[in-house]
Amino acid sequence: MPGATIDHLVAVVIFLVATLLFVNLFSQNLQNAILYQRNSQLATEASDILDSISLSPGSLTGNSQYWATTNNIQNLGLFGLQDPNQEGYVIDPFSLMRLNASNAGTPARALFNGVWYSNVTMAPSGSYLFVPFSSVVNYTRAAQLLGINGSYGFQLAIFPTLNVSMSQVRANPLQICVTVTGSGLPLAGASLNYYLINSTNGSKYPKFQILPSASVAYTGATGSALLNFSSVNAGICAYALVVYANLKGLSGVGYLVSTHPLMTNKIIPAVGSFSDGEGNATILLAPSPSNAKLSFNATFLILCPSISSAVQLFIHNSTTSFFTVTGQLNSANQYAQIQIPNNNQTGILVITYNSTATGSGISLLPWGIGSLGYTIVYGSAIPSSSNKDWVTTDVRQVMVAGESYQFKMTLWSLAGYQTQGHSGGVGI
C-alpha cells in the first residue's frame, strides 16, 4: 500500500502548509490594522505638536515670554515659537534665531574670542548669522520641553512661501533679473518693491546710500522682472539689493550682495549677546584673518511694513551716531563691538567696508529670521525610506516678520513602528 502512504504524507504536508499560511496571513492582517491605528495617532500627534509650537510663545521659568531676546536661554521652561506680541500663526523671528538649525553651515570658531558659533548663513553669500552655541536651543532640549524626548523624533522646516532669487545681468549701468517662484512654479504678476544699498569709497569711511524703488515693478509670465539702476556702476562699487515681493496677500523677500572680488567676506558679523540689560543686543564685527586694515560703516535698518503692504527700510534715528557706527579694524585679532536695538523690531544690519588698496564690500546680518528670507531646518534627520519607518508631516501657513512662510513638521515614532513588518514595537 505505498500509494496510501504517499497520500497520507501529502495530505499532512498540505494541511500543515495551509495551517502556516493561515496563521501568517491572519497575523499580517491584524498587524496592519494595529499599524494603521498607530500611524493615525502619529498624524494627530504631529498636528498637536505643531500647534503647540506655533501657537505658544514659550516662556522662561519666570513666566517671561520674551525668551528669544534674553541671554539666559538655559532658563527656558516652555518651548514655543509664536510671536509673544501677536496671536494666531505668527512666528517670532527672534525665536527662530535661537534654534540650532540643522541646515546650518559648518560651525565656526572665532579667532578673536575662541567662541564656537552656530552658522545659519545661507547661500548666496554676503549675509551672515552666527549665533553662539551657548545662545541656541538644541534639538534634545526642545524635545524634552515638548515632552516627547525618547518617544518621537521630529524635524521642523520653516521656509518662505515665495522664493525671490536674483542675478546680475549687467554691471554698468546695473541691471538685475529678479525671479519669484512658488512651490517650483514661476509666479507672474507679483509686485516688487526694492532697495539698493550702495557703498562707495569715501574720504575715510565708506559712503552709504539707500536707493528705493522709484516705482513698483511686476514679474512677467516667466515670473521674472528686470530692474535697472542707471546711476549705479557695479564695477566700481559694492551693493546689496533687497527685494520684497507681494502676490495676492503672500509676501516674500530676497537679496543679492555684490562686492569687489578682493573684498568678499572681509568683515563678518556675529552675535555677541542678545541683551546687554539696557535693551540692546551686541554684534561683533570680525575682520578676515588675512586682512590688514579696513574702514567700516555699520548701519542698522529697521523694517517697517507700510499701509500699502510694501516693506520700508528706515535708518532709525540716523541723526545720532547710535545706529550708524564707523571704525577701523587693523588686525585679525581685533574686533569691533556695536549695539543694535533689541526691542522686538526686525531689521538688517548693513556693514559697508573698504580698504584703501582695493575696493569696497558689504556684509548683511538679518536681525530676525524673515528679514532676509532665511530658511531654517531644525531637529533630527528624517529616517531614510529604507528603514520603513512611518513618517507623518503637517504644514501650517504662518507669518514671520511680515513675510509668508510655511511651517512644516515631520514626526516619527521612536518605538519602532514601521510601514510593514515590525521591529519589536508591534505585539503580534
Place this chain on the structure above:
Amino acid sequence: MPHVGIEYAIMLPILVLLIIALPLAAGWMMSVWTNDRMKGEIQEAANQVTSTIKQLYLALKSSNVLPTSSPIVQTLNLPTTIESHPYYATSPKSGSIKVLNLRFTLQGTGITTNSSVIFGSSVNWRSSEFFSNSSSARIKAWKYSTNNITLSFG
C-alpha cells in the same frame, strides 16, 4: 498491512492535536490582537482628550475670546467603552499648572497609558476625574478677567 496501522496510529494523534492546537492558536492570536487594539484605542482616546484640552486652551487664550462667567463646556466624541471596558483618567491636584499629565486606565484590563498637555502661563487645573461612561466625560473651561484660564473635567 502493518504500515496502514502505523499510519493511523501517527495520523490520528496529529489530527487530534491539530483540532486542539488550531483553536488555541487562533484564540491566542485574537487575544494578542485584542490587547494591542485596546492599547491603541485607549491611547487614541487619551490623545483626543489632551488634544481637545489643548485646542480649548489655545482658543481661550486669544484676546478675541472674552472672559466668561459660566464655564465653556466641550463634549468629547469618544466611545463610552473600549471592547466593553469603560476607562477613566486621573489628573493632578488643583492649582497652577504648565504641564498636565493624565493617566488613563482601561478598567478590568490593567491597560494604562499616559498623555500630556503643555500649556503656557496663567493656567489652572481643577482636580477632577474623567469617566468615559459618565457625564464627566467633558471638559470645562473658565476664562477670567485676569486672563487666567481654569480647566477641568466634568
